Amino acid sequence: MSLNLDNQQTGGPSSAFALWQLGFRPFFLLGGLAAVILMVHWLLIYLGYMTAPYFANPAFWHSHELLFGYTVAVIAGFLLTAVKNWTGTPTPIHLPLMLLALVWLAGRVVIATGDVLPxxxxxxxxxxxxxLLALAIAVPLLKARQYPNLLIFVGVLGLMTLANLLSHLDHGVVRSLTGSGIQLMVFLVMLLIAIMAGRVLPFFTETGLGGIKLKRYPWLDRLAILALLGYALVELxxxxxxASILLxxxxxxxxAARWLSxxxxxxxxxxxLWVLHLAYAWLVLSLLFGLLAHLDWVPAVVEVHAFTVGALGMMTLGMMARVSQGHSGRTIGASRLTVxxxxxxxxxxxxxxxxxxxxxGGYSDSIVWSATLWLVAFVLFVIEYAPVLIKPRVDGRPG
Structure with missing residues (x-):
């Protein structure tokens, strides 16, 4: 059920344009660019040089765009590629994929110009x-009769749609909710990372270390997911x-026990490997900080940023690098720029x-330095992986 990321380089690179050959290509490139552009915008807003478009609260805009802009682009690239592998059935390519990307881009444009639009x-x-993304993956999943994957991933995308809708209602269409859409989206992404990590992290570790065998504890996987779901429901x-402290x-x-296993x-x-394991460690830490926040030992914002910058940022960056290499026919490995x-x-x-x-007193400086380090990381990603995403596979295969 995992992505096939072990393709080996067998031929010379081509100069042809292949951006629309498979879903990971445009959406990882768009995600990398969004991570840079949105963070530059946030820094300019935070330092007082710009105002937030559409959403009156700058922090709300920052949260919305990094979740429904950057993160959703990465999720789209991953799912469109993974579902093709799981089912053996094509997901959108060429013009349909281009149109899907344009819909994502249109969302970013209307948010950026929302002050002058209804x-x-x-x-x-x-x-x-x-x-539309849910529909794009539902068709091949239905054809392959993969109903559990259909229920999980289309269901999650449906709930993410609800979260985005709520975030817009928070902005001012109704003005009856306060942050519920953003909070729901954070927990949905957390659950999605926890589910996918259970599928791929042990597999990647075993294959990446020459076929070692890790012990699997299905009961622990179920407990971890159920506990996280329970915590999310209690918070929402x-x-x-x-109840929040207990869960x-x-x-x-x-x-934590799952990660240690x-x-x-x-x-x-x-x-x-270590980038993905550290990402999951940040998810574990974010849950610890959530517990400590309810005990009034740390500010609640610590839980949020441990997850969004640490777990979400590192997991998406690590997976984009890995999938980009594996699905372009390259040997999996990290260059100095990637490291x-x-x-x-x-x-x-x-x-x-x-x-x-x-x-x-250094709190403001920590925000600026953290944002700058984030920017450097994703600028490096775009520099190294844009050519990989644009050019065809080096082994001559489609995709």
Missing amino acids: PMLVLVVDVAFLP FSLGEQ AGLAFLSH WQHPGLWRVPM LAFVCLLLAAIVRVVGGIFAG
Whole structure:
């Protein structure tokens, strides 16, 4: 059920244009560019040189675009590629893929120019992408009769659509909700990472270390996912501090045990592995910080940034690098630029979380430094992987 990422280089590169050959190509490129452009915009807003478009609250705009802009682009590239592999049935390519990418781009454009557009138009255009993506993966999943994957991934995309809709209602179409769409999206992405990590991290570790065999604990996987789901529901519906503390603690312990079960000393010598394991470690830490926040030991923002910068940022960057190499026919490995990108993003997460914990006079500086390190990481990604994403596979195969 995992992506086939072990294709080997067998031929010389071609100069032809292949951006629309498979879903990961345009959406990883768009995601990388969005990570850079959106963070530059956020820095200019934070430093007082620009104002936030559409969403009156700059922090709300920042959250929305990094979740429904950057993150959704990466999810689209991953799912369109993975579903093709899982089912053996094509997902959109060429003109349909181009149109799908244009819908995503239109969402970013209307958000950026939303001050001069009717709010309902902005809502409709921006919300349209996720249902179309759900349809694009539902067709091959139905043809292959992969009903569990259909239920999980189309269901998650449906809930993400709801989260985006709620975020627009938060903005001002109804003005009856406060941050519920952003909070729902954060938990949905967290659940998606937890589910996918359970599928791919042990597999990548075993194959990347020459066929070692890790112990699997299906009961622990189920407990970790259920505990995280329970914590999400308690938080979303404000079911009480005691329930939040109990479920945050259970989610932290179960995911920590899960992460420990995947460990092997050799993986820390392989950057394409340790970036993913560190990403999952940040997810575990974000649950710990959630517990500590409910005990009033750390600010709540620490939990959010441990997940979004650490877990989400490092997992998406690591997976984009890996999928881009594997599905362009290259041998999986990290160049110096790729390793530097991983290290910069790790430092961005550390700076942002440490700054949030102490929240002293250097808090503003920690935001600027973290954002700058994020920018460096994704500029390096775009520099190294844009040619890989644009050019055909080096082995001459389609995709």
